[in-house]
Amino acid sequence: EAGVAQSPRYKIIEKRQSVAFWCNPISGHATLYWYQQILGQGPKLLIQFQNNGVVDDSQLPKDRFSAERLKGVDSTLKIQPAKLEDSAVYLCASSRTEAFFGQGTRLTVV
Amino acid sequence: QKEVEQNSGPLSVPEGAIASLNCTYSDRGSQSFFWYRQYSGKSPELIMSIYSNGDKEDGRFTAQLNKASQYVSLLIRDSQPSDSATYLCAVRNAGGTSYGKLTFGQGTILTVHP
Numbered sequence: 001e002a003g004v005a006q007s008p009r010y011k012i013i014e015k016r017q018s019v020a021f022w023c024n025p026i027s028g029h030a031t032l033y034w035y036q037q038i039l040g041q042g043p044k045l046l047i048q049f050q051n052n053g054v055v056d057d058s059q060l061p062k063d064r065f066s067a068e069r070l071k072g073v074d075s076t077l078k079i080q081p082a083k084l085e086d087s088a089v090y091l092c093a094s095s096r097t098e099a100f101f102g103q104g105t106r107l108t109v110v
Numbered sequence: 111q112k113e114v115e116q117n118s119g120p121l122s123v124p125e126g127a128i129a130s131l132n133c134t135y136s137d138r139g140s141q142s143f144f145w146y147r148q149y150s151g152k153s154p155e156l157i158m159s160i161y162s163n164g165d166k167e168d169g170r171f172t173a174q175l176n177k178a179s180q181y182v183s184l185l186i187r188d189s190q191p192s193d194s195a196t197y198l199c200a201v202r203n204a205g206g207t208s209y210g211k212l213t214f215g216q217g218t219i220l221t222v223h224p
Contacts, residue, residue: 033212042114042198042214043154056211091153098144099200099212101153 002026004102006092012108018080021105025073025094031055033099034067034077035091043091049075082109111136113213114201120219129186131218133199136180142202142210143175143182147195148217154198158184189222196220 005024013019025032030051035043046065047057051072060067064083069075079086087109093099117132131145142161146154160166160173160182172185182201186193196217202210 035214042116042216045211045213048211089153093212095212097142098156098159100156104153 004092004094004100006090006102006105008105009103010106010108012110013082015084015109016081018078019082019107020076020078021090021092021107023075023077023092023094023102025075025092026100029094029096030072031095031099032069032075033091033093033095034075035093037089037091037104039088046077079107082107084109112215113137114199114215116197116199116215116218118218120221122221122223123189125189125191125222125224127189127222129189129193129220129222131184131186131197131199131220133182133184133201133215134180135182135199135201135213137201137203138177138180140177140180140201140203143173144200144202144212145171145173145184146198146200146214147193148198149195186220189220191222191224194221 032049034046037043046060047067048055049069052069067077089104091104093101114135123129145158147157148154158173160175166173170187174183198217199215202212
């Protein structure tokens with residue numbers, strides 16, 4: 001069974017630029033999560049989808065972050081404009097009962 | 111109060127010893143509990159899940175859950191240097207359904223020294 005796929009693996013951008021991350025969950029997993037993990041901290045939930053509907057986005061900075069999950073499968077997370085404090089690893093996970101993570105995207109904002 | 115709190119680390123144990131990692135949570139409605147291992151520069155990897163009170167054993171790992179005390183722990187027996195990693199406790203609310211919010215603690219760094 002293929003795991004959660006994320007791309008790109010690494011991204012370096014200048015502040016105020018935009019960036020997008022892509023996630024393809026494990027087949028059949030209705031729940032998809034996007035987390036932000038800053039070095040030395042635990043993952044922080046940004047947004048959770050159940051199929052293509054949003055279950056929780058209470059910690060998503062909506063003035064700059066957006067996410068969508070079209071057709072209840074793939075998902076994209078976008079940041080526009082990026083700030084220095086957005087430098088982190090962005091993790092995608094999918095779940096049926098247990099959540100499994102992709103390899104993550106390491107974003108550096110300079 | 112943080113939703114999920116883990117004992118402050120780092121935790122250092124000698125090879126062959128038992129490592130004990132602890133976690134408390136604030137939402138009494140939480141139903142599902144997980145331990146993840148995260149090596150430096152890697153993504154979290156699920157190592158244990160537990161849903162009911164008591165102990166659950168899997169190889170050298172034992173997860174313990176006490177819902178009355180809102181406490182979950184992970185014991186690693188016969189610790190090996192390869193167990194050195196950050197251990198993340200995760201808690202999902204909403205009665206066992208697949209779409210409950212999954213919240214993580216801050217992680218505990220474990221170092222097993224030869």
